[in-house]
Amino acid sequence: MLLEASAGLQQPSEGRILLGGKDISGWGYHRLQNAGVAYMAAGRLEEGLVAGLTLTEHMVLAQPEQTFFVNWEEMQLKTARRIDHYQVVGRPNSTADELSGGNQQRLLFALLNRQLRLLLLEHPTRGLDIRSANWIWEQLYERRKEGTAVVFISADLDEVVERSDRIAVFFGGRLLQIVSAEETTVEELGHLIGGEL
Amino acid sequence: MTDVELVRILASIVLQAAPLIIAVCGEIITERGGVVNLGLDGTMLMSAMTGFVIALQTDNVWLGFLAAAGVGAIFAFIVAFGSIRLRQSQVAIGFVLTLLGDDLSAFLGQNYTRQPGPYLTRTGIPVLEEIPLLGPILFDQDLVVYFALLLIAFTWWFLNHTQPGLQLRSAGERPEAAFARGVDVNRIRYLYTVLGGSLVGIAGAAYSLDVKIGWSDGHVRGFGWIALAIVIFGGWSPVRGALGALLFGATKVLASLMQRQFPEVPAVAFNSLPWFLMIFVLLISSSTLTERLVTVAPRPLKRPLGRLLRVAPPLALGTRFEET
């Protein structure tokens, strides 16, 4: 919910959303997308990729500047380079549903534009093997270095404590507390999630 | 306008609504299980024709209704078989059946158009018909009306207060969970799609043998689509659906009354009413518009208005279920 509201997919009934000090409440998803906000939902093949479309077709769709006529050969080459760089196991002509879960997640990363201001992720490593999960964290750290704010939600508390700077705990629809990851433990988090302060 | 006239008008509204109520209840049973039978319009044309022809041939109205129910069941079975066993689009099959039912009924019924035939006669229910006001409106009618009234109550009770009704709804809402609890989802879908279809068939014959007696090309064209729209407007509930059917019945009766009253107004104004009404009721029941309405409503009204207007289709409506 919080991520969807921040991405402009849901409109808050009260309150404001700020991005870099600027009020962005009421902005639509696509407007925020252009402003450098990216949202990666949990369901890779349901809310992110289009089953039946090839990797090249995904690349064309995700490009920020599109030409009306598509130069398929050029895009094919570009896709090949991009999936090589992001270590996606697949060919430009494979369809998104032919990829494994880890490769689908890699593809989603490959589709992200450079220079993001805010990256919102739902369960970024759910269902992935350790190698893929580690690779994703490398990518996220790299993004952070480039100045992108990364916000993620996860059900894996170990991961939350290990990978975050600050952790916001919600309970019963309200923000309970924001804790620093260095000063908290998995046990404490577990209590907080249960609503025990 | 005298009281007697008003009662007569109300009674004819109930009569006009009765076949729609039957079709709506049938389709609600089908859709609550997760299957959309979009072929309603063709089914009703075919069953209206079959019902009339069989009743005429055998001189027995009940055989007509029986045959019509059979036709409805066959059409529904094609939808169920095509979507469950053959994994094809329910919408596509239903739509083709609509067109096919139209042409097939025109061809098979070509020798029976505009002929007099048997029809259902009025039978008042003793005692009940003596109730002032309500008696003449509801209980001095014919069996189609009584059947429709009973069907509303039965469908409501069945869906909300019986074990099989619960199973049916679980097949339409969360088929995976239902399957895990041992419900044979696809068998239930077959069963209730066919059952719902036979009710739709009865509704078709209710037109040709009672409400709009006789047969001609495209005799009941459009009513199936109206019934499908009412199912949505009624939020997949038989009681609200019946209200929707009454609304359409009232529009029809009022339109013909007005037409007699104001012959100088072109007929187009009255003929188009049901279709405007159809768009209107669907707009009301659409989530986008309701949510907007509910947000702008004053605070004390928000909750009741939301409860009144919000409707949601069964979660798994129109989707396939695979047992793996």
Add this chain to the structure above:
Amino acid sequence: MSERRLLNWLWPAVPVVGALLFTAVLLILFGASPIVAAQAMIQGAFGTQSSTLNVFAFWLPLLLSSIGLLLTFRAGLWNIGIEGQIILGAIGASWIALTVELPAPLQIALQIIVAMAAGAVWAALSAYLKTRGGVHEIFSGLALNNLAIILTNYLISGPWQPPEGGSFRGTQPFEPFALLPRFAESRFSPPSLLMAVVAAALVFVLLRGTSWGLKLKALGKNAYSAFLLGVASEREMVRAMMLCGALAGLGGAVRVLSWFDSLRQSISGGIGFLALLVVMLAAYRFFWVPLIALFFSIVLSGSITLQLRTQLHSSLGGILTGVMVLFVLLFGDPEKLGLRARKGRTEEVEVEEEDEDEYQPPEEAATIEPVGGNVPGGPG
């Protein structure tokens, strides 16, 4: 292996043969000989030069509508309102033909532009009811079809009634300069063919070579993912519907300006619904559309002659096409029947048997959207 390849190759014929058998049985039930009926149909379609040309004249509006539907189907939309869009096109063209007098080429150009605009507007109504009002396009389209028919009847019997009145259910014939030039003694007009070819080429390029076509494809396969990837789903849906409506409107113009010479009661003649069947039978593949549309035109033209000859209802043509599409939907894909998984199956008769044990693994999940008032076409 070769036997199975042969089966796969022959398989598409099975539903077609099945549909022919079904229709033949119907004919026998009504005491008519299927062979005589087939002869009458072929005679009706190809008996004379003008009857052959008339088949093509019927084909053009059907082709235009079918091509338009390729766009809306690609975007995952059920544009059942196409029937009304054709009718509005016919009304638009008639309006100009009855009220404006210009030099011939300008006159025809204006008629066609207005017809396309009228069709596009009618389609836009359906589209906006979906994107803004949350009404499924099947229902709005159906209501708008009926409203278009009612509007036609009103115009014919009211403002556009011929001065001499009479039982003739249509407007008075348009002036010759308003009509599309016809070929010989037929209803076929070469300029319409040119327009259809241009329209087909346009749609082909749009679907294959442009980012817009790709956006429609993404929308049709997964509207929400497409939205997240940056496709303005509502805008593109409206555009697809409007372009389809414009092509249907053009088809409607061809109906009044060359098939007839005036606005008639059943001006569309069910061409919109037929076009939906054409595209379904073609399984949304571009190159099959013109061929299937032509086949349907032959059947439909032939069945009118059949009615004249044998007094049998002309809905027989509709039955043949409808049953064919139904059979192809049901049995057209041997893989879905579980046939390909088996060895040594060569006789098509044995298809009736089902074997649950050899069930094919499920492929992709169902992507049919529920036909409800509120359809997840994107986040609300």
